Amino acid sequence: MNTIVLLSSDTVLLAQLQAAFARQAADMHVVLANAPEAAHAQVAACWFPPSGSLKALPQLKLVHSVAAGIDHLQSDPSLPDLPICRVVDPAHRQGMTEYVRWAVLNFHRGFERVLQQQRERLWQRHPQRSAADFKVGVMGLGSLGAAIAQDLSGAGYSVRGWARSPKELTYVACHHGNEQFNDFLIGLDALVNLLPLTPATQGILCRSTFQRLAKDAVVINCGRGQHVQVDDLQQALNSGQLRGAVLDVFEREPLPVDDRLWNMPGVIITPHMASAASHDCIAQQVALNARCLANGEPLQNLVNIDLGY
Numbered sequence: 001m002n003t004i005v006l007l008s009s010d011t012v013l014l015a016q017l018q019a020a021f022a023r024q025a026a027d028m029h030v031v032l033a034n035a036p037e038a039a040h041a042q043v044a045a046c047w048f049p050p051s052g053s054l055k056a057l058p059q060l061k062l063v064h065s066v067a068a069g070i071d072h073l074q075s076d077p078s079l080p081d082l083p084i085c086r087v088v089d090p091a092h093r094q095g096m097t098e099y100v101r102w103a104v105l106n107f108h109r110g111f112e113r114v115l116q117q118q119r120e121r122l123w124q125r126h127p128q129r130s131a132a133d134f135k136v137g138v139m140g141l142g143s144l145g146a147a148i149a150q151d152l153s154g155a156g157y158s159v160r161g162w163a164r165s166p167k168e169l170t171y172v173a174c175h176h177g178n179e180q181f182n183d184f185l186i187g188l189d190a191l192v193n194l195l196p197l198t199p200a201t202q203g204i205l206c207r208s209t210f211q212r213l214a215k216d217a218v219v220i221n222c223g224r225g226q227h228v229q230v231d232d233l234q235q236a237l238n239s240g241q242l243r244g245a246v247l248d249v250f251e252r253e254p255l256p257v258d259d260r261l262w263n264m265p266g267v268i269i270t271p272h273m274a275s276a277a278s279h280d281c282i283a284q285q286v287a288l289n290a291r292c293l294a295n296g297e298p299l300q301n302l303v304n305i306d307l308g309y
């Protein structure tokens with residue numbers, strides 16, 4: 001029987017995943033790190049694996065992220081040089097689409113302004129702007145970003161996209177590579193980040209990026225907290241270069257109660273809720289890869305370790 005070990009310090013998540021594996025993959029032997037059978041595990045399903053936990057698994061052949069991203073695996077410096085897979089849940093796209101649609105619409109129609117006006121009992125109408133006149137850029141055109149760019153273009157927005165390699169998406173002006181980053185950014189009203197966190201993308205939401213957007217632009221960060229240079233964001237908001245930001249992800253999560261972002265004018269904070277893979281989907285995909293591994297078949301959603309995503 002295939003043995004899968006679950007590695008995380010989030011005990012609630014561990015219990016939820018165990019229940020999901022029992023529902024979706026009864027043929028798998030799923031254990032926690034402290035079980036003696038963990039020594040036989042060939043697959044580790046991880047969410048912020050505790051430091052040293054991977055090194056303690058002598059039979060390990062596959063590290064599986066239980067999320068779309070793999071950056072959280074760095075929480076264990078003993079991460080071995082083994083194949084890494086991630087979860088790609090179609091329902092992820094739906095959740096992310098809903099979240100980004102809300103965030104873009106919030107700024108496009110100025111709801112954040114009128115909510116503030118209500119607090120001040122101020123009745124003031126603002127000119128209505130057409131979606132076609134509102135330029136949205138999506139950074140990252142992968143499993144999530146491509147779906148988001150197409151959804152926004154279907155809603156009538158003027159949409160640009162940016163990825164590492166060339167892309168073709170209907171009604172989305174696609175750009176790629178560092179050399180086209182400037183053309184992608186210039187004059188955008190809203191910038192949506194759906195990049196993975198890698199050495200090449202860390203800190204990409206910085207002063208020089210904000211300066212290229214339209215004055216009064218907004219930023220929506222659904223990638224990772226380390227994509228944002230917070231000092232630069234604060235300065236751009238203070239100077240009026242940016243009108244607002246929706247932030248779903250943070251360098252430290254939960255966001256500490258004394259973090260300056262909580263009270264930064266123009267910033268809307270959400271608790272890393274844009275989209276989550278379902279526990280059942282995680283169990284299905286990890287179990288599928290455990291079977292592929294045992295049968296010598298190609299692994300699904302394999303990460304390119306050199307690129308870091």
Ligand code: NDP
Nearest residue numbers: 068069140141142143144163164165195196200223274275
């Ligand atoms: P994918 O790996 O499918 O797509 C990543 C995209 O980013 C690709 O289009 C890739 O380009 C592009 N990219 C990577 N590096 C660069 C670079 N240096 N320059 C330009 N483009 C680059 O990832 P997903 O769409 O599945 O997920 C994206 C990220 O979203 C995750 O890594 C995670 O951080 C975040 N996320 C956040 C969630 C939340 O709830 N807030 C939920 C789920 C994910 P190319 O296509 O050319 O390779």
